[in-house]
Amino acid sequence: MRRVWSINIRNLLVSTPSKSKPSESTVELNSWYHRVGQNESQSNVEGERNGNDEDAITPDVSQGVQKAEAIALVWNKKSAYGTYAWIFICMFMLGLHVPISAQANGYASHYNEHESSEKTRMTLEIMQKVLGTVLKLPAARLLNVWGRAEGFLVFVGIYLIGIIILAACNNATVWAVGYSFYVVGQSVLWFILFVFITDITEVQHRALAMAFIQSPLLCTTFTGPMVNESLTSNHWRWAYWAFAIIMPVVLCPLAGIFRYYQWVAEVRGVYKRPAPSGRSPAQSIIYHMQKFDLVGNIILKAAFVLFLLPLTMDTYGEIMYDSPMFIVPLAVGGFLLGLYGLWQRYGARDELLNTGALKPAIIGCFALAFIQQISFYCWDMYNFEASIAYYKLSLKPSSYVMQIYNLGSRVGGMLFGFAVFFTRRFKPICLYIGLPLMILGLGLMINVRGTGGSSDVGYRVGYQILVGLAAGTVVVGSQLAVTVFVERDSIPIMLFLLQMCNGLGGGIGLIVSRAIYKSTFPSALGDALPAGNKTISESLYQGGYTVQNSFPAGSEIRGAIDMAWEVYLQRAYIIATAVLAAGIPAVAIWKNVYLNQKQNKGVMI
Known part of the structure; x- marks a missing residue:
């Protein structure tokens, strides 16, 4: 009986309205249906069977792109512009905290000072710069494999963990670890927000959208220090505790918007969740290792770390560019890049780029x-x-x-x-x-x-x-x-x-x-x-x-x-x-x- 009822609900949602007088229950259901912004027609159902139809998601692309397409197929112009406005707010708040954090770190460094703190901070600041760059690759894969909102929430969590650790730290080592989470999360969040912009803009408007979304940096450079002065009047920790409270309120609704319209797309039949794979836990682990190209990611990360680490250490004066400590990592990094190319050609199940993309x-x-x-x-x-x-x-x-x-x-x-x-x-x-x-x-x-x-x-x-x-x-x-x-x-x-x-x-x-x-x-x-x-x-x-x-x-x-x-x-x-x-x-x-x-x-x- 329950299955018959679910089938009848589905038929009501996707069928062409009948000319006969609808029943009371049908009117009530259609009323709810229109309240969530649904106006389904039979052409959408037919288009679902045809990957080239503009009213249906593309069948042979990644799940993340399918979700993004389904969202755009069910929302309206106001929703698209409202989402862009919220992305702008997220950019503004992320940019606002950069100068605040830079000044607060000075107080934190003095507070957490001990005999080995300077060396610890120097080493970890170098690694933060490297990790903030190389971890964008798994983030890019995550956006395609799992979805935009899911990947965004993962790095929102990493970013907030970093802020909370910084607010609560009592020594230089914990501060440096917290700052690593903070820098990695912030860097990847900026990257993901740019991907969101490409998802919701036409190509002729994209340059203006990309440029305007970065305009908050015009004012946060100067307003950040003033906000920091107000926040840290009692203690430098408030530069982090305040944003540990504010940033979830700012960032999480953006993921909520995408999840809501994904749900609308599911109800309308525009997007269908993948059927259960039937894989065992061990098979699922192997599948995701292949999907995320774990071996290739390790090789590529090691190559870029070996490239970027000596370059950054030279900038900080840790090593000289003519020393073996500088030359050897670059040579090994070059070898690993070549090895990564061979792996992508002969070993990887899921290549980094589509054929002919370069x-x-x-x-x-x-x-x-x-x-x-x-x-x-x-x-x-x-x-x-x-x-x-x-x-x-x-x-x-x-x-x-x-x-x-x-x-x-x-x-x-x-x-x-x-x-x-x-x-x-x-x-x-x-x-x-x-x-x-x-x-x-x-x-x-x-x-x-x-x-x-x-x-x-x-x-x-x-x-x-x-x-x-x-x-x-x-x-x-x-x-x-x-x-x-x-x-x-x-x-x-x-x-x-x-x-x-x-x-x-x-x-x-x-x-x-x-x-x-x-x-x-x-x-x-x-x-x-x-x-x-x-x-x-x-x-x-x-x-x-x-x-x-x-x-x-x-x-x-x-x-x-x-x-x-x-x-x-x-x-x-x-x-x-x-x-x-x-x-x-x-x-x-x-x-x-x-x-x-x-x-x-x-x-x-």
Whole structure:
């Protein structure tokens, strides 16, 4: 009897309305049916049998993509825009806590100080940067295998565990472990939110949506410290306890929205949950090991850790780039990357990328991200020190100068989004406007001097604004391109690979910058110092801007310091400009796509 009743309910939900007078129970059921936003027709049921029908989910894609398609097929425009607004709020709150956490960590470090704490923090901060990058790969697979909401909730949990540990920690080791959870969770959540944006936007609107969703960073950079001052007036722990309470309220409803509309899709018959597999627990473990490619993930993670760890340790001054501790991990990492390629070709059941996904245009996107990050870190690594020692700015204005690139790139990204929205093209904007302006801005900074007064600082700030605005075009353009040039099933993996190229490029850029600084500044300083003061060259070099600023402007020693900075900055900007010029052929091989195609099914922004 129960089975007959369930079949009758299903028939009522999917059948074409009859012209005869409906029964009272049918009217009541249909009333409930319309209240949850359901307006099912027989065409949807027929479309379910046809994978090419725009009203049915695609049958031969991953479960995560099927769920995302089903959600978009049952919600309306208001729901799509409301979801985007909530993603914006999530981005804002995640961005707001970044400067708050940065300041609170200073108090926490002092509170948790003990004789081995500095070394512990240094080691774990290096690993945090590496893990925050490499764990995006299993996150990308999780989004496809389990679903968007499920993967999001997993890393919300990791993020909140990190915040709670930081709020409760009493020693440096526990603090570093908690901060590892925090950094990994935060990094992956940003990544997943970008995947959400690609799920709910049409390609012609995606650049503007991606750029606008990053706009909260325009204000959180400055509002974060003020909020932190209010929160930590009693104790630094409130910078974490407050957000341990706030963030679940902010993040979890987003997953709830997707789960609700997935339920609606199930009720309407648009999406059907997979039937029980019938596998034993042991078989399920083996199945998920194959699905997540456990062996391949271990090889790839080990390769990237061995690549990124020496690059990051060199940045922190832990090892030198010409030491065996630096060279050997890079060589082993290269070997493991080759081994991973062989595993993907001959051993993996579920390949990282669909066949033919790495087209020349995609390789061009990865190359541009890699080149752009090398160029950026070539000139930015010692930007803060140069602002104080060479351009004679105090700490607060120097910190503002450091934010010019980030703020300019957010504005430039939004301008690029509007341009793509109206023209439906993105390659010409990147190739003929964004990249040339970025090269021009870096080239103009080669001859900016720091000894001629405030006008020199004004020129430098103006050129950095130009570079930042142009960089927004390049960054958002590459993000848009990798989502347009591939099938929807490959988008999370492609975004991961793009960010991995950013990380590798940034690491190499830091090494290049350190090499330029070490090879130019000490020798130029030694040559410029008066004959009687050459013995202090090493102390000036090692002491940084704090020692260099102790000598008054206009003195012979300060003049020698300015000369050394001038030589370094010119070399750094020349190399950064030359490296960035290599990005022109990378963009030239992109496809000149006119964005009028429909990539996603259902109601989109």
